[in-house]
Amino acid sequence: GAGVSQSPSNKVTEKGKDVELRCDPISGHTALYWYRQSLGQGLEFLIYFQGNSAPDKSGLPSDRFSAERTGGSVSTLTIQRTQQEDSAVYLCASSPGRVGETQYFGPGTRLLVL
């Protein structure tokens, strides 16, 4: 596609429910990143996928967070048993996969946990 797409654009859920956020990277990009943007916290790295390599999960804040990337393309970020502090904008980015290359961001999913 022309750019990174994410769905849904907005998600409201109740505390304790599970949510799935989807990211479609730019076609041909082998690297995919998830970041979280919270009020007062700025942007923080969550997880990184590169081709068929094991993902870098070093930024995931707890074991309630997980992500997968099927077929080297679409990625899903899952948050189990959501908490109010999970409320944030979740941003996905992709890049061609070489060091120093620009990451291109999607519009984000705004998650509100009530």
Next chain:
Amino acid sequence: AQSVAQPEDQVNVAEGNPLTVKCTYSVSGNPYLFWYVQYPNRGLQFLLKYITGDNLVKGSYGFEAEFNKSQTSFHLKKPSALVSDSALYFCAVRDMSLTGGGNKLTFGTGTQLKVEL
């Protein structure tokens, strides 16, 4: 560890005047440096980056940034601000000496730019 500081939460400037948004960084090795802009309810848009070479980098929408190694800074500048430049600006860094972890970026906390008539 790598880190970025954007010392100003907000910058106000009159349209037509030059603008500067400050960024300083800390890395162990040499840096890759990026500026992104975020408009309300939108994702981050890439403006420019410094990888190597000329210290003055030119980017989208008339923006430029100067890499200063001795001051560990990468300030964003524009000679003549427009009202439409009003947005949230993020500086980001990656340490070139890091192995593994791909291109994961460390972002500053953002600077809100307000350009007024």
